[in-house]
Structures are given as structure tokens and as C-alpha cells.
Amino acid sequence: MAYSCLLCRSHTPNAVTVKSSVCHPFPSQGATIKRNEVTGDIVVARIIHGGLADRSGKAVHVWHVPVIPSGMDVNPSVSPLKAQSQGTIVFKLIPISDCPVSSQTMLYVRAMASYCPQQDPAIPCADAGVPFRKGDILEVVDQTDMLWWQARKLSDHSTCAGLIPSSNLLRRKQREFWWSQPLQPHTCMKSSKDDEFNGFNRGVYIGSNHQPCYVRCPASCYSAMASPYEEVVRYQRHPEDRYRLIVLMGPSGVGVNELRRRLIEINPQMFQGPVPHTTRPPKSYEEVGREYHFVPRETFEQMVYNHRGHAAMTSLAAPTSICLPPQVIQGMRTHELKPYIIFIKPPSISQMRQTRRSARIVTEYYTHRPFKEEDLQEMEEAARWTESQYCQFFDHVIVNETLQDACVHLLTAVRRAQDEPQWVPASWLRPESQS
Numbered sequence: 239m240a241y242s243c244l245l246c247r248s249h250t251p252n253a254v255t256v257k258s259s260v261c262h263p264f265p266s267q268g269a270t271i272k273r274n275e276v277t278g279d280i281v282v283a284r285i286i287h288g289g290l291a292d293r294s295g296k297a298v299h300v301w302h303v304p305v306i307p308s309g310m311d312v313n314p315s316v317s318p319l320k321a322q323s324q325g326t327i328v329f330k331l332i333p334i335s336d337c338p339v340s341s342q343t344m345l346y347v348r349a350m351a352s353y354c355p356q357q358d359p360a361i362p363c364a365d366a367g368v369p370f371r372k373g374d375i376l377e378v379v380d381q382t383d384m385l386w387w388q389a390r391k392l393s394d395h396s397t398c399a400g401l402i403p404s405s406n407l408l409r410r411k412q413r414e415f416w417w418s419q420p421l422q423p424h425t426c427m428k429s430s431k432d433d434e435f436n437g438f439n440r441g442v443y444i445g446s447n448h449q450p451c452y453v454r455c456p457a458s459c460y461s462a463m464a465s466p467y468e469e470v471v472r473y474q475r476h477p478e479d480r481y482r483l484i485v486l487m488g489p490s491g492v493g494v495n496e497l498r499r500r501l502i503e504i505n506p507q508m509f510q511g512p513v514p515h516t517t518r519p520p521k522s523y524e525e526v527g528r529e530y531h532f533v534p535r536e537t538f539e540q541m542v543y544n545h546r547g548h549a550a551m552t553s554l555a556a557p558t559s560i561c562l563p564p565q566v567i568q569g570m571r572t573h574e575l576k577p578y579i580i581f582i583k584p585p586s587i588s589q590m591r592q593t594r595r596s597a598r599i600v601t602e603y604y605t606h607r608p609f610k611e612e613d614l615q616e617m618e619e620a621a622r623w624t625e626s627q628y629c630q631f632f633d634h635v636i637v638n639e640t641l642q643d644a645c646v647h648l649l650t651a652v653r654r655a656q657d658e659p660q661w662v663p664a665s666w667l668r669p670e671s672q673s
């Protein structure tokens with residue numbers, strides 16, 4: 239039998255047969271199908287990049303979609319596949335010699351939101367979807383469809399792409415999801431003193447003096463909706479740039495100062511740490527300009543958003559490590575600063591009970607007292623919250639279980655930041671495109 243192409247109507251006697259069931263639109267064979275709303279005919283909607291069809295047929299134009307109810311062969315030209323068809327579908331995949339040259343430009347993006355195709359009833363084929371989490375780097379290989387792009391996760395090393403919602407579609411989904419959420423109290427970063435930066439210098443503080451805020455919280459959830467994908471490019475520190483700014487952040491008490499101190503101690507030539515700025519009030523034993531520069535919140539925000547933060551941090555010539563509250567991270571991610579952000583994460587509570595036995599926490603009231611159970615719980619909760627809100631901005635995560643291991647990991651991460659290429663926002667290398 240000769241087969242005709244649905245799109246170009248050319249005929250060929252040679253074809254590869256691929257079988258699939260009607261209710262599963264062939265993601266493994268590398269295509270999805272769709273129904274024509276008027277005629278009810280089912281046609282191939284797209285060829286998945288890197289899938290079987292793409293690799294063996296190279297052929298958007300050569301798919302043939304006859305339906306074979308219960309093993310019977312049917313002439314496709316007289317029996318188009320209908321939405322109510324049942325049984326087995328046979329695809330005729332016809333190799334073509336003239337492979338169309340793709341005019342698509344490759345786009346790399348960092349996901350600013352998570353997506354699960356299995357939980358999305360609107361996706362054309364959940365099995366062909368690519369699940370991703372905040373922070374994943376995606377290679378977008380096809381944006382021709384307004385709603386569904388094709389992409390692959392770089393970490394998967396798989397050749398086959400899959401479906402992801404386009405930027406506009408994902409933004410729309412997020413907005414719909416946001417509006418459908420009930421106003422419920424949840425633990426958020428809103429303190430009763432209306433000072434989100436109080437109580438931590440770069441980590442979060444969730445304490446009993448915090449009022450509940452609501453799931454529909456413009457500061458956190460809604461900001462993520464602005465652009466669900468951030469375009470990224472590979473960046474390698476220029477040899478003329480002597481230093482790369484390393485930002486350490488983590489919940490209060492996790493060991494950021496300790497690690498920073500040790501890093502500088504190990505190699506004072508390479509690492510310098512400016513006295514960081516904080517918006518919290520000084521503790522009883524702290525001296526202005528020794529542990530921190532204590533500045534009002536407005537000044538702090540002004541410094542960061544007007545890039546005066548840059549001036550303040552670089553005044554010590556080697557802005558190797560600074561400590562910041564998580565909310566400031568977004569404002570810091572600029573072409574001028576190009577920060578490499580390392581999140582210092584506490585280990586499990588049981589591991590902290592072991593490792594922090596002789597450690598001393600510094601609080602507002604006691605200079606050095608042993609860690610209490612609630613300190614550990616607060617730290618774990620704060621870390622979980624920070625990760626859920628900001629993990630897309632972390633270049634690296636270090637679990638601080640033992641100080642020795644954490645130090646080794648930190649050294650390795652810092653060297654990597656200095657010497658190896660990383661994915662950074664494209665706007666950092668195209669500053670003129672910044673708004």
C-alpha cells in the first residue's frame with residue numbers, strides 16, 4: 239500500500255509503522271495529536287524534538303494517521319481518525335531526504351516556578367510533558383506554538399524534548415491559581431513590627447512575634463508570576479575581574495558567620511569579608527561597625543536598589559562574601575554585582591542535636607547560650623521557608639552538618655564560582671536591555 243502525507247499529500251510506498259493506543263497520544267513515539275474542532279478529525283499536532291519521529295523520520299510533514307480498529311488495516315484516505323475512535327492507531331512514519339532546516343533559535347531559561355504536567359488537565363498530553371522545579375535550567379527547542387513550547391531539562395541529559403507551558407500560558411496559570419487560593423493564614427515573612435529584616439541579618443526569622451499573613455501574599459507568591467522563565471546565558475568570570483561576589487545566606491544561627499570567618503582564616507589573601515550591613519538593632523555586646531553596620535531599613539533598601547550596595551560592599555576592594563536577608567536577593571541580582579548566591583542550610587534536627595552540642599547561639603538577650611530545641615526548630619522552619627521562596631536564585635546549596643565538611647564544600651563552591659562558567663541572567667551580559 240502507498241501512503242500519502244497528511245500535510246504535503248506526497249505519496250510513498252516506504253513507511254515505518256508505529257503503533258499506539260488512542261487514549262495515549264504517542265509521547266514515546268514523539269508526537270502529540272489533536273482534534274479538529276469542526277470536523278472531529280484527529281491530526282498530528284506536533285513532532286517532539288529528539289523523539290522517535292524526529293530522529294527517524296525527521297519529518298513534520300510525513301506523519302500519516304490512519305486508525306486501525308482492533309487490528310484491522312484501514313485505508314487512511316477514506317477513514318480519518320475521529321475523536322471517538324477506539325483501538326489501535328498505526329502511524330506511518332515516512333523518511334524524507336530533504337530535512338527541513340530549523341529556523342528556531344535556541345533559548346535557555348531558568349524556571350522561576352515549578353510545574354507538574356500530571357497535575358495539569360489542560361496539557362495536550364501529560365506523558366509528553368516535562369516536569370520541572372524552580373531553578374531548573376531548561377533548553378527551549380521550539381516556541382512555534384503559542385501555548386506549548388518544547389524543551390528539555392539540562393540536568394536530564396536526555397535527547398528527547400517534551401511539552402512545557404509557554405511563558406504567557408504559565409503566567410496565566412499562575413495568576414488563575416493565585417486568585418483561586420483562599421485567604422488563609424500561613425507562616426510568612428511579615429513581622430508584627432512591620433520590619434521583615436528584623437531578627438536576621440541574611441536569614442529568615444519566624445518567631446512568635448510574627449503575625450500570620452495570607453497565601454495570597456503579593457511579596458512572595460505574586461512576584462514569581464511576573465516572569466515564569468528567566469532567560470539565562472553561560473557566563474565565565476573575565477580574567478580581568480579579580481573577584482566574584484559571593485553571597486552567603488541562611489537562617490540565623492546556621493553558621494554563616496562561622497563559615498565566613500573560617501574561609502577568610504584559611505586564605506586571607508584570597509578572601510576578604512567586608513563588615514556587612516544589617517537592619518536589625520545591635521545586640522547588647524555588638525559594636526557599630528565591628529560585627530555589622532546598623533542601618534535603617536529604608537537606607538538598606540536604598541543601597542541595594544540604587545546600587546549603592548555595590549559601593550558599600552566593594553569599598554573593601556574584595557567583595558568576596560556578604561550576608562543578606564533573603565528579600566534583598568532579587569534586587570541584588572544585577573549586572574554590576576553578578577552575585578554567586580550560596581544558601582547555607584541546616585541539617586536535620588537530629589543531626590543538629592549531635593553537632594551543635596557544644597555550640598553557642600547568640601541572641602539579643604544572651605551573648606552565648608547553648609542551642610535550645612526551639613532554636614533548632616526555628617532554624618529548620620526558616621530554612622524550609624527560604625528555600626521554598628528563593629531556591630530559584632541559589633547557585634549552590636551547602637548543608638552545614640559538620641563545620642569541616644561545610645568548609646571544604648564552601649571552598650570548592652567558591653573556586654567553581656571563580657573559575658567555571660555558570661548560567662546567569664541574560665540581562666547581566668546585556669545591561670542595556672535592563673528596564
Ligand SMILES: Nc1ncnc2c1ncn2[C@@H]1O[C@H](COP(=O)(O)OP(=O)(O)OP(=O)(O)O)[C@@H](O)[C@H]1O
Nearest residue numbers: 490491492493494495496593597598638639640641
Ligand atoms: N556545623 C557546625 N557544627 C557545630 N557548631 C556550629 C556549626 N556551624 C556553626 N556552629 C556554631 O553555631 C553558632 C552559631 O553560628 P554563627 O554565629 O556562625 O551563626 P550565624 O548563621 O552567623 O547566625 P547569627 O548571625 O545569628 O550569629 C556558633 O557558635 C558556631 O560556632
